[in-house]
Amino acid sequence: MTTVALFHFPINILWEAQVSWEITSQMVGSGQTASGVSPTTRIDGGGAWKLTLSEVNLLWADARRTWRSLSAICDGGSNPIVVPMRDIPDVPYPTSGGVLLTRYDDINHTDDVPFASGVGYQVGTVDASLVGAALLNATSLTIAISGPGTPGTLRGGEHFSINHPVLRYRMYRIRTVKDNGDGTWNVTIRPPLRANTPDGTLLDFATPKCVMRLASGKEMDAAFEPMWISRPTASFIEAFPPFPVP
Amino acid sequence: MLVLNQDEIDAIESSTQRLGIFFRLDSDPVVRLWLGVGPCRVGVNALDANGAIYTGFGELNNVPEVEQLINGRATRVEFAISGVSGRVMQAASEDAETIQGSECALGLCIFGGSWQQLGPPKWIFRGTADYMTMAQDAVEGGVTRMISLSVGSLMTSRRRRGLSYLTNQDQQARHPGDRMCERTTLYAQDTDKVWPRFS
Numbered sequence: 001m002t003t004v005a006l007f008h009f010p011i012n013i014l015w016e017a018q019v020s021w022e023i024t025s026q027m028v029g030s031g032q033t034a035s036g037v038s039p040t041t042r043i044d045g046g047g048a049w050k051l052t053l054s055e056v057n058l059l060w061a062d063a064r065r066t067w068r069s070l071s072a073i074c075d076g077g078s079n080p081i082v083v084p085m086r087d088i089p090d091v092p093y094p095t096s097g098g099v100l101l102t103r104y105d106d107i108n109h110t111d112d113v114p115f116a117s118g119v120g121y122q123v124g125t126v127d128a129s130l131v132g133a134a135l136l137n138a139t140s141l142t143i144a145i146s147g148p149g150t151p152g153t154l155r156g157g158e159h160f161s162i163n164h165p166v167l168r169y170r171m172y173r174i175r176t177v178k179d180n181g182d183g184t185w186n187v188t189i190r191p192p193l194r195a196n197t198p199d200g201t202l203l204d205f206a207t208p209k210c211v212m213r214l215a216s217g218k219e220m221d222a223a224f225e226p227m228w229i230s231r232p233t234a235s236f237i238e239a240f241p242p243f244p245v246p
Numbered sequence: 247m248l249v250l251n252q253d254e255i256d257a258i259e260s261s262t263q264r265l266g267i268f269f270r271l272d273s274d275p276v277v278r279l280w281l282g283v284g285p286c287r288v289g290v291n292a293l294d295a296n297g298a299i300y301t302g303f304g305e306l307n308n309v310p311e312v313e314q315l316i317n318g319r320a321t322r323v324e325f326a327i328s329g330v331s332g333r334v335m336q337a338a339s340e341d342a343e344t345i346q347g348s349e350c351a352l353g354l355c356i357f358g359g360s361w362q363q364l365g366p367p368k369w370i371f372r373g374t375a376d377y378m379t380m381a382q383d384a385v386e387g388g389v390t391r392m393i394s395l396s397v398g399s400l401m402t403s404r405r406r407r408g409l410s411y412l413t414n415q416d417q418q419a420r421h422p423g424d425r426m427c428e429r430t431t432l433y434a435q436d437t438d439k440v441w442p443r444f445s
Binding site for chain 2: 024038039040041042043044045046047048135136137139140167188191192194195238240
């Protein structure tokens with residue numbers, strides 16, 4: 001299968017006032033019994049991601065044009081897009097001397113020249129990988145976290161993503177954590193693992209991502225006030241392959 | 247017969263269960279769908295000798311109500327399948343004979359609290375796929391397109407030829423030597439049948 005290039009949502013240009021990343025849950029109930037009990041059944045196999053970006057600030061020209069361009073790229077929901085999560089407060093960054101290490105200095109080319117824009121190569125400080133292969137639908141994993149200084153700790157509620165070969169970026173939420181004391185953690189996750197994942201697979205905690213699509217064709221409609229200001233809200237749901245060529 | 251292990255019994259006795267609903271169409275290639283999200287690997291079961299992966303990307307929209315058929319009863323159910331899924335469209339566009347007559351099965355699987363299967367899928371309904379119909383409706387906010395797969399049970403296609411009767415002559419023509427209808431003429435409406443005296 002040919003790998004399709006996917007567009008990425010530019011979170012550095014488009015800033016929302018509120019964001020909601022949640023996992024859907026499809027419950028089926030049979031109604032309340034005479035004793036007041038309401039048995040329920042879940043049939044969705046663990047759910048899928050849904051995202052709402054509320055009041056995205058389109059206050060300046062770059063943001064406005066980017067939003068309109070994205071609207072055309074998403075094509076009413078028929079084209080998927082990779083959406084990163086801003087999870088900075090909860091990323092398990094390492095510490096050194098009590099200071100969080102969120103990034104390294106940019107690395108320039110061998111001649112010490114950066115890119116034309118002035119930035120260099122960037123690399124995250126959270127080095128996390130899977131310990132032992134994990135099968136499709138697994139909900140228990142062992143994660144190794146290392147890095148400079150004192151590696152970060154997990155407490156539950158963090159997010160990470162895996163770039164699977166076929167399903168591409170899939171995000172997972174850590175449900176429970178057990179520290180093994182040797183730099184590895186036994187965690188449970190939701191939703192269940194979307195694909196077989198080999199030992200040593202890199203886990204992206206710094207900028208977790210997920211392939212999403214617009215929840216409906218009208219999600220990126222934006223009404224502009226005079227002076228071309230708008231604060232639209234858009235909803236996305238998790239998208240699965242095969243992905244169309246954009 | 248639905249056979250559950252103790253873990254499955256304990257799971258369904260709780261007030262909150264996790265079930266997987268599976269659909270299998272034995273066409274070429276085999277279509278395997280489930281109501282959950284994402285792919286799901288199932289173990290060896292009555293229909294998948296080596297286990298299989300069922301896909302859950304929104305293809306299977308809903309499953310019909312099925313009933314236990316006894317005493318030769320027949321039924322016909324409709325499976326609602328997404329009309330915008332590439333996989334389904336590909337299957338629907340194949341030669342109709344590829345689908346028609348294929349075994350269609352509906353099964354369920356019980357999951358534990360960590361979404362791990364407690365046992366293999368149990369196939370609670372098996373039928374024979376007949377035909378597909380497509381319906382497109384305008385609804386608020388857009389258009390929905392759905393494909394319905396009509397599935398009949400074992401007795402659905404039983405036939406009695408028109409203008410044929412359950413008389414001994416007709417039965418001998420159909421199945422020579424069969425004595426089932428030998429005494430049909432002795433039965434008539436509003437007639438009392440006298441218990442035979444053999445003495």
